[in-house]
Amino acid sequence: MSQPEKHGVPDTTPAIVATALNGEFQMQDLSLTPLQEDEALVRIAAVGICHTELSILNGTIPSAFPRVLGHEGAGTIVSTGPSVPASFAPGAKVLLSFSHCAECGECKEGHPGYCDRAPDLVWEGRRADGSLTYWKNGQSAIRGGFFGQSSFAKYTVVHKSSMVKVPDDTDLKLLAPLGCGLQTGVGTIVNSLAVGKGTTVAVFGVGTVGLASVMGAKLKGAGVIIGIDIDDKRLQLARELGATHTILADDDGEGQIEQIKEICDGKGVERALDTTGIPLVIERMVESLSARGRAAIVGCPSPGKRASVDVVRFLNKGKQLVGAVEGDCVSSEFIPFMIEQHAAGNLPIERITKQYKAEDFMTAIEDMKAGRTVKPILVWD
Incomplete structure (x- = not known):
């Protein structure tokens, strides 16, 4: 398990790694690289499992390996880079969605799902400068940054555009999947x-x-x-x-x-x-x-x-x-809307979710494949 430093920032984190094309998911201990100016370190409370992860592992969606997936995360901010807005202070709760540049025409017109840089920011698994967010044993490169978050990890480096601040009383373990499947x-x-x-x-x-x-x-x-x-x-x-x-x-x-x-x-x-x-x-x-x-x-x-x-x-x-x-959504606006609708009883997502301990990820995946669970949610202790 991860060993926190005296400042509360871990040296390593447990993470679920997609090892290879048609390979398997494995729990591994990974090293975190230092934050860049537009990133935050987030302690993940819970993350939904999506069929997208399975489609990447089986090659339906092309990808490079090994990598940490997960794109329906929810957690608490630990630390931030200097260009992350002050509202995302350490201790703030966030739901995580997809990353985007916020600068291209599509983003500026309110359609960040079609961001010009989506292939790099969402799928590539590298930062703009080519660096990675995870290492194993200080040597082997592990791709992260999936949807700007790679939330199949207890601690993860998150791009600022992926974060949506939510109220302190938000049930992160229930609402984590709002960031992709429900939003879509x-x-x-x-x-x-x-x-x-x-x-x-x-x-x-x-x-x-x-x-x-x-x-x-x-x-x-x-x-x-x-x-x-x-x-x-x-x-x-x-x-x-x-x-x-x-x-x-x-x-x-x-x-x-x-x-x-x-x-x-x-x-x-x-x-x-x-x-x-x-x-x-x-x-x-x-x-x-x-x-x-x-x-x-x-x-x-x-x-x-x-x-x-x-x-x-x-x-x-x-x-x-x-x-x-x-869903052609602006997540910072649409996720709060869905939280309000859930509170009003209009989006009873608890009817389609089931929570599992993070270490039981394979049981969650098998239950999803077999149709026993619609939306599994992994919970980190």
Whole structure:
């Protein structure tokens, strides 16, 4: 375990390391490198596990190894670099989300999810100067900085843009997943799809992001909320969280499209989102849209995957298809909004989460893979 120095800053930290492509996750003791001016050292209280981590380990999302993943962290600030705003003082509680440059056109226009520097700041695992945040035995380089946070560690170096200050009474162990999965689902409904009162909505895939979308659609007053999935237990949970209709998916894509249209008075659904990243499902989603309907792709497949559309029907019906990263949210604004909605009873995320001790990470992962847990949360002691 980590050995704190007299100033409260640890020399080392336990961390869950993705060792190699198609390798495994291992708990290792790593050394922390000194903070740069735009970084903070955060003691992680809890972190959600996302399918993104599994997709990186199995190669669906290309990556370099070894590295510390984790991008739904929550914790307490230990120390900060000189350019970190004074509001992020040691002792402040923070939820962590995705890093961004705050300087490019997309960031300045309020769309940091599409930051010009996202490939480097979110995915690369190195700082701008090429340095790393973790070392093993003072020799082996370990990539960190995943989403600007790499929160699969008890202590981690966090980019200032990833931090969202939250009230001192915030339940970090419960609300950690707001920084990605929940934000993506609710944000896509609110921002990318602009769902309003009476809107008809279809959600393809009701895992964490899909169930968050269901809750978001209910929050926005959608008239019809259709959940589509291959798991009847997940569909039951979707109904409990706000879905007005559910469809058990099978190989009969045409049948699913017809069911959706029948539910929507034969016109098709006005808004839809796909969380699976499966091209065939995306094609069915587009076919199920009404005239001037809009659909969003949220699920991430491996690079090079393509989905096709019937161009004439797409054109003549005025359909729209957009990509949605992190729900097109400004996290510093949207995470407080979700905290308020949770407090009001509108986002009962405790229904889809389960907490595990950090050392039981493999049990949490296996439970997620098997569908026994929707959103595992690892808790550091």
